[in-house]
Amino acid sequence: MPHFCCGEPFDWEAFKEHMGFSDEELRQWISDPKRAEATKKMCSPEMQxxxxxxxxxxxxxxxxxxxxxxxxxxxxxxxxxxxxxxxxxxxxxxxxxxxxxxxxxxxxxxxxxxxxxxxxxxxxxxxxxxxxxxxxxxxxxxxxxxxxxxx
Known part of the structure; x- marks a missing residue:
């Protein structure tokens, strides 16, 4: 499976599906501002x-x-x-x-x-x-x- 890639606006629902996260796991993920920002950068078309x-x-x-x-x-x-x-x-x-x-x-x-x-x-x-x-x-x-x- 390729790395998740998404531009702006970031599609958190597609990210959740790609990662196999539950709604609660996604909430935990996004609740950390540094991790949420890093996710957008890591999954950006530029990074990929x-x-x-x-x-x-x-x-x-x-x-x-x-x-x-x-x-x-x-x-x-x-x-x-x-x-x-x-x-x-x-x-x-x-x-x-x-x-x-x-x-x-x-x-x-x-x-x-x-x-x-x-x-x-x-x-x-x-x-x-x-x-x-x-x-x-x-x-x-x-x-x-x-x-x-x-x-």
Whole structure:
């Protein structure tokens, strides 16, 4: 199921249906002004046209075969597009939720995450040949939907 997307005015009833909320759950959700405002931003067409890209930049000894140039594509920063994405190793996902949260927060504050996010690289949790298996380093960046074919 794709991420909920809605312009102005925000359609809380459609949001409730998408989320599977009861009337009471929606009331609780909306009663928090920060959450209500964040919901409008997160579900906006502008946010849903942003793509988080995770790209392998260095790899040595990866048993799953990750290599430089392999990518994960997340529409709206959080919704994985498996058709565009490379096969991936779970060991190289550990830091991804932290990065996604930082990018969401930057965008919701009107900041460019490509300038704001530091560090913008992370590595898998494997410990190289010396202590474990291989090593994979990835970078993260955000592109607008119309620029996807340029990367």
């Amino acid at each position: 046209r942003k793509w988080l890209i995770v790209e392998v930049v260095k790899s040595h000894g990866c048993a799953n075969g990750l290599k430089p140039g392999d990518r994960l594509y997340f529409k709206g920063i959080g919704n994985l597009d498996p058709k565009r994405s490379s096969n991936w190793c779970g060991h190289n996902l550990l830091f991804l939720p932290l990065v996604q949260d930082a990018i969401h927060n930057a965008l919701m504050q009107g900041k460019d995450p490509n300038e704001f996010l530091y560090p913008n690289h992370f590595s898998c949790v494997d410990t190289t040949l010396k202590y474990g298996w291989g090593y994979v380093e990835s970078k993260v960046y955000v592109v607008d939907e119309e620029d996807l074919d340029k990367i």
